[in-house]
Amino acid sequence: MTRPALHPNTNHRVVIVGAGFGGLECALRLKGAPVAITLVDRRNHHLFQPLLYQVATASLATSEIAWPIRHLMRDRPEITTLFATVSGVDAANKRVLIDDGDTLPYDTLVLATGARHAYFGHDEWEPFAPGLKTLEDATTLRRRILVAFERAERESDPERRAALLTFVIVGAGPTGVELAGTIAELAQDTLPPDFRNIDTHQARVVLIEAGPRVLAGFADDLSAYAKKSLESIGVEVILGEAVTECSTEGVVYGDKHLPAKTLIWAAGVRASPVAEWLHAPADRAGRLQVLPDLTVPDHPDIFAVGDTVTIADAAGNPVPGIAPAAKQQGRHVAASIMARLRGETPKPFRYSHAGSLAQIGKRKAVIDFGAIKLRGTIAWWIWGIAHIYFLIGLRNRLSVAISWLWIHARDQRAARLITQGSSKVVR
Amino acid sequence: MTRPALHPNTNHRVVIVGAGFGGLECALRLKGAPVAITLVDRRNHHLFQPLLYQVATASLATSEIAWPIRHLMRDRPEITTLFATVSGVDAANKRVLIDDGDTLPYDTLVLATGARHAYFGHDEWEPFAPGLKTLEDATTLRRRILVAFERAERESDPERRAALLTFVIVGAGPTGVELAGTIAELAQDTLPPDFRNIDTHQARVVLIEAGPRVLAGFADDLSAYAKKSLESIGVEVILGEAVTECSTEGVVYGDKHLPAKTLIWAAGVRASPVAEWLHAPADRAGRLQVLPDLTVPDHPDIFAVGDTVTIADAAGNPVPGIAPAAKQQGRHVAASIMARLRGETPKPFRYSHAGSLAQIGKRKAVIDFGAIKLRGTIAWWIWGIAHIYFLIGLRNRLSVAISWLWIHARDQRAARLITQGSSKVVR
Numbered sequence: 051m052t053r054p055a056l057h058p059n060t061n062h063r064v065v066i067v068g069a070g071f072g073g074l075e076c077a078l079r080l081k082g083a084p085v086a087i088t089l090v091d092r093r094n095h096h097l098f099q100p101l102l103y104q105v106a107t108a109s110l111a112t113s114e115i116a117w118p119i120r121h122l123m124r125d126r127p128e129i130t131t132l133f134a135t136v137s138g139v140d141a142a143n144k145r146v147l148i149d150d151g152d153t154l155p156y157d158t159l160v161l162a163t164g165a166r167h168a169y170f171g172h173d174e175w176e177p178f179a180p181g182l183k184t185l186e187d188a189t190t191l192r193r194r195i196l197v198a199f200e201r202a203e204r205e206s207d208p209e210r211r212a213a214l215l216t217f218v219i220v221g222a223g224p225t226g227v228e229l230a231g232t233i234a235e236l237a238q239d240t241l242p243p244d245f246r247n248i249d250t251h252q253a254r255v256v257l258i259e260a261g262p263r264v265l266a267g268f269a270d271d272l273s274a275y276a277k278k279s280l281e282s283i284g285v286e287v288i289l290g291e292a293v294t295e296c297s298t299e300g301v302v303y304g305d306k307h308l309p310a311k312t313l314i315w316a317a318g319v320r321a322s323p324v325a326e327w328l329h330a331p332a333d334r335a336g337r338l339q340v341l342p343d344l345t346v347p348d349h350p351d352i353f354a355v356g357d358t359v360t361i362a363d364a365a366g367n368p369v370p371g372i373a374p375a376a377k378q379q380g381r382h383v384a385a386s387i388m389a390r391l392r393g394e395t396p397k398p399f400r401y402s403h404a405g406s407l408a409q410i411g412k413r414k415a416v417i418d419f420g421a422i423k424l425r426g427t428i429a430w431w432i433w434g435i436a437h438i439y440f441l442i443g444l445r446n447r448l449s450v451a452i453s454w455l456w457i458h459a460r461d462q463r464a465a466r467l468i469t470q471g472s473s474k475v476v477r
Numbered sequence: 478m479t480r481p482a483l484h485p486n487t488n489h490r491v492v493i494v495g496a497g498f499g500g501l502e503c504a505l506r507l508k509g510a511p512v513a514i515t516l517v518d519r520r521n522h523h524l525f526q527p528l529l530y531q532v533a534t535a536s537l538a539t540s541e542i543a544w545p546i547r548h549l550m551r552d553r554p555e556i557t558t559l560f561a562t563v564s565g566v567d568a569a570n571k572r573v574l575i576d577d578g579d580t581l582p583y584d585t586l587v588l589a590t591g592a593r594h595a596y597f598g599h600d601e602w603e604p605f606a607p608g609l610k611t612l613e614d615a616t617t618l619r620r621r622i623l624v625a626f627e628r629a630e631r632e633s634d635p636e637r638r639a640a641l642l643t644f645v646i647v648g649a650g651p652t653g654v655e656l657a658g659t660i661a662e663l664a665q666d667t668l669p670p671d672f673r674n675i676d677t678h679q680a681r682v683v684l685i686e687a688g689p690r691v692l693a694g695f696a697d698d699l700s701a702y703a704k705k706s707l708e709s710i711g712v713e714v715i716l717g718e719a720v721t722e723c724s725t726e727g728v729v730y731g732d733k734h735l736p737a738k739t740l741i742w743a744a745g746v747r748a749s750p751v752a753e754w755l756h757a758p759a760d761r762a763g764r765l766q767v768l769p770d771l772t773v774p775d776h777p778d779i780f781a782v783g784d785t786v787t788i789a790d791a792a793g794n795p796v797p798g799i800a801p802a803a804k805q806q807g808r809h810v811a812a813s814i815m816a817r818l819r820g821e822t823p824k825p826f827r828y829s830h831a832g833s834l835a836q837i838g839k840r841k842a843v844i845d846f847g848a849i850k851l852r853g854t855i856a857w858w859i860w861g862i863a864h865i866y867f868l869i870g871l872r873n874r875l876s877v878a879i880s881w882l883w884i885h886a887r888d889q890r891a892a893r894l895i896t897q898g899s900s901k902v903v904r
Contacts, residue, residue: 092899094623111538113892120671121893130673133627135900152631185896196521200560204579244547246557445883445891449876456872464872465540466548469612472519473562 062391063088065146065156067136068322069096069119071373072356073162075380077129083388086128088154090146092135094118097185098441100373101450103225105188106314107232108196108240108466109457112185114449117442136163139327141349158351158387161324161338162380165357165371168320168335175296179218179313182225189469191314195233196468198312199241202248209309215253216310218301220293221317222259223266224408227276229314230257230285231411238284239412239461255285256310258303260292260317265416267370267406272416275425279410293317319371321358328352333360342398344383353386355379363401373440374404407433413458489513491814492573492583494563495749496523496546498800499783500589502807504556510815513555515581517573519562521545524612525868527800528877530652532615533741534659535623535667535890539612541876544869563590566754568776585778585814588751588765589807592784592798595747595762602723606647606740609656616896618741622660623895625739626668629675636736642680643737645728647720648744649686650693651835654703656741657684657712658838665711666839666888682712683737685730687719687744692843694797694833699843702852706837720744746798748785755779760787769825771810780813782806790828800867801831834860840885 062085066073069091077089095116104110120131132154138147139159146154167181180190195217202214217233219226237253257264257280263273264280264287277287288303295302300310318335325332330346331339337360338346344361346352356376361369369375378401386396405419407429415433417424424432434454438447456462489512493500496518504516522543531537547558559581565574566586573581594608607617622644629641644660646653664680684691684707690700691707691714704714715730722729727737745762752759757773758766764787765773771788773779783803788796796802805828813823832846834856842860844851851859861881865874883889 094627094893094895094900111540112896113538113894116894118671118893121889124670127673131671132631133624133895133900134631185894186898189896197560200521204559204561243551244545244558246554445879445889448879449891452872452875452879462548462872464876466521466545467540467543467612468521468560469539469616471613473521473560 062086062157063155064158064160064387065090065154066160066162067091067146068162068164068356068358069093069131070099070162070164070356070376072376072380073160074119074122075377076160076162076355076384077123077126079381079384080387081126083384084391085158085387086130087126088130088132088156089119089123090132090134090136090148090154091119092133093184094120094133095185096122096442099183100440101437102182102185102188103228103232105185105465106182106191106195106229107236108192108463109232110450110453111465112189114446114453115441116185117446122442139324139352141328141352144351156351158390159353160380160383161346161352161354161358162356162376163322163324163358165319165321165335165337167315168318169315170318172296175315178298179220179296179301179315181315182229192465193468193470194312195236196466199245199248199250199253200468200473201311203245204247211248212254213300213309214311215248215250216256216300216308217253217312217314218256218258218308218310219314219316220258220296220301221315222257222261222264222287222289223316224406226257226259226314226316227264227280228409228411229316230255231280231283231409234280234283234285235411236463240457240463240466256288256308257285258288258291258293258301260290262290264289265406265408268408268416268418269423272418272423272425276408276410276416279412279414283412285411319357324354324358335360343386343396344379344399353383355383361399361401363403369401370403370406372406375401378402407436409433489584489818490515490582491585491587492517492581493587493589494518494573495589495591495783495785496520496558497526497589497591497783497803499803499807500587501546501549502804503587503589503782503811504550504553506808506811507814508553510811511818512585512814513557514553515557515559515583516546516550517559517561517563517575517581518546519560520611521547521560522612523549523869526610527867528864529609529612529615530655530659532612532892533609533618533622533656534663535619535893536659536884537877537880538892539616541873541880542868543612544873549869566751566779568755568779571778583778585817586780587807587810588773588779588781588785589783589803590749590751590785592746592748592762592764594742595745596742597745599723602742605725606645606723606728606742608742609652619892620895620897621739622663623893626672626675626677626680627895627900628738630672631674638675639681640727640736641738642675642677643683643727643735644680644739644741645683645685645735645737646741646743647685647723647728648742649684649688649691649714649716650743651833653684653686653741653743654691654707655836655838656743657682657707658710658836661707661710661712662838663890667884667890667893681737683715683735684712685715685718685720685728687717689717691716692833692835695835695843695845696850699845699850699852703835703837703843706839706841710839712838746784751781751785762787770813770823771806771826780810782810788826788828790830796828797830797833799833802828805829834863836860
């Protein structure tokens with residue numbers, strides 16, 4: 051195979067770091083542009099993060115929400131996909147530094163490197179309360195949740211058994227709410243007939259939120275509805291309490307200690323270190339403060355998009371860290387690059403908020419379209435159809451639809467696998 | 478939930494160790510018997526090992542070939558499923574020893590603990606040439622295979638690139654043949670459009686076998702056909718050569734050194750240590766020599782089945798280590814336990830060989846039914862239908878059928894995921 055023919059005028063090199071929603075969208079929208087693109091990611095797959103909690107709760111298989119990046123780019127000969135970890139940017143010499151010593155020269159750089167979960171200065175909590183950002187995070191959480199039930203089945207001491215059957219989720223944003231609702235479903239509907247010594251109905255799912263309400267990004271009445279719905283399926287919702295300690299024994303919040311063997315962190319994020327790489331201004335969560343055209347201050351040839359940046363919308367509110375926002379930014383950057391190549395001046399980015407969606411569990415969801423607000427089963431159907439629509443490719447849509455059909459018709463979750471070692475290793 | 482009511486006369490305790498094909502079949506066939514069963518496995522899932530190579534080659538997802546054991550037993554209140562690792566048997570006191578210090582008393586014990594791959598006294602080769610027995614083995618192999626292509630894409634030195642694109646499979650039994658054929662398919666059909674700097678058609682797949690032919694368990698002409706078919710899709714088949722060294726640099730066989738970065742071991746198995754636990758006679762591969770009724774010599778209350786035992790068929794040939802043989806033995810033990818409870822004497826086990834099947838790659842297979850021998854596309858269709866039939870549950874049948882449809886219609890493999898770390902970790 052000879053190297054495929056590129057566009058005749060592809061001497062302009064675009065390097066995109068990160069193939070999440072922002073980076074991928076930018077690469078896709080640069081189709082036809084007279085540029086040579088290198089798309090770098092330290093993973094070989096694009097991940098549909100909005101459904102990651104479903105992998106963590108055994109509802110979906112890993113391959114149902116992840117696609118090999120280079121496969122998505124197979125029909126784009128001008129794009130080279132690189133499986134590599136970027137360690138920094140040498141802006142003076144216009145090149146990206148790869149951790150193995152390689153460098154990638156660029157004319158335009160797009161940083162779309164996302165964020166990790168963060169512990170507000172308590173990184174020592176991570177082993178006890180893992181977060182959820184990657185496929186490994188999800189299979190690790192799945193293992194912990196399933197092993198807790200297995201250990202409870204073999205535990206004769208009532209206190210230790212209760213701690214094994216207590217699941218604490220810290221943070222009541224969409225991920226926390228969706229995890230709590232799905233773990234409750236698992237305990238209430240899927241697992242009961244499978245155990246002999248424990249009644250999984252008695253599992254406690256506790257959602258702790260430092261703020262005054264769940265789903266703070268939604269309208270007040272939808273938050274209240276979500277809280278009521280969670281409580282109706284057995285989730286204990288604790289508001290206005292910050293967690294002050296996480297350990298193998300459980301969590302401390304306020305003056306209370308809650309014994310629990312499974313803690314999940316869904317409370318905060320920290321941006322990737324692009325602001326440090328560029329010595330650029332950042333907010334407290336490390337998010338780079340980009341200019342209105344999404345370029346980095348003092349670096350007009352470097353764009354940054356998605357969860358790793360902070361920018362305000364027209365009303366002065368921060369653009370939320372959600373997939374549609376990252377995609378809009380990726381699309382805007384692609385248009386800006388093409389405009390510049392035509393000699394035009396790019397426009398400032400304008401965020402358009404389509405709406406907020408969250409699943410609550412047991413066929414309920416909330417949707418906040420601004421003017422229109424939906425809740426309950428109808429919202430759950432729209433939520434499901436929207437998510438299947440946004441998956442890439444017919445194959446995964448079909449596969450996820452079948453998985454959900456089985457869950458909702460038969461309470462049967464296909465991916466109840468404890469991997470990463472035998473019972474000896476995971477205990 | 479109160480403990481489900483058991484059979485009125487369930488004072489006879491059966492412990493089954495291992496929920497592979499033999500142990501699972503025994504548990505299923507004891508339905509209605511007046512016994513209380515404990516089914517112990519160190520994994521939480523039953524694994525359909527005949528398709529494990531398809532997980533290793535990115536064709537199927539892990540959850541498509543594995544089922545939570547306790548879910549399979551959900552309608553059997555007399556069965557308790559235990560997620561635990563057995564460390565031995567205290568036959569004098571009739572109890573099974575669990576690694577955490579627990580013990581399980583039994584009246585009848587069924588050992589169905591299988592086998593691992595073995596290196597004929599060269600365990601130091603394992604890190605360089607991993608084998609394929611568990612889901613983790615499969616995702617590890619998948620990672621190695623996919624990372625080799627990724628590293629080749631970034632490698633500029635021609636020799637190192639060639640070593641990265643050389644895949645050596647040691648052992649040409651069904652697993653070795655199926656792996657070789659599928660890796661060739663991956664390199665020839667699935668991957669070419671995705672890479673820019675390498676031509677994956679140039680990948681070498683080398684199958685090395687110490688014996689005189691591939692698929693030694695099949696008739697001579699089917700072996701010859703399989704070899705020819707493998708060669709026609711680009712697999713290099715080397716017969717009559719034993720591998721004498723495995724390292725990060727490649728393999729040595731005869732007086733040749735073959736530089737290769739990906740080695741896969743499919744050459745031998747070693748039985749689980751049940752013979753050692755019971756100080757019972759075993760063959761060179763550690764397989765326990767059971768009596769004709771599948772009991773352990775001097776232990777009439779202990780049965781052993783599947784890959785961990787050796788027993789001859791009516792013609793004096795060893796019963797092969799394949800799923801149907803283990804299932805027949807599990808079924809026979811269930812019947813024997815029930816016969817004994819009725820006061821009857823169990824019959825000796827008679828193995829009935831239904832046939833041997835192996836996929837070769839590119840829509841070809843060989844089937845040896847003894848009198849009838851099939852090859853080519855027709856055999857491949859029968860192979861596929863038979864495997865879908867033997868999967869458990871409509872959901873997984875549907876799911877695997879869709880996965881195969883996509884592979885064969887579009888050369889698209891859904892599970893091309895490099896997991897277990899980012900590019901930094903896996904290089």
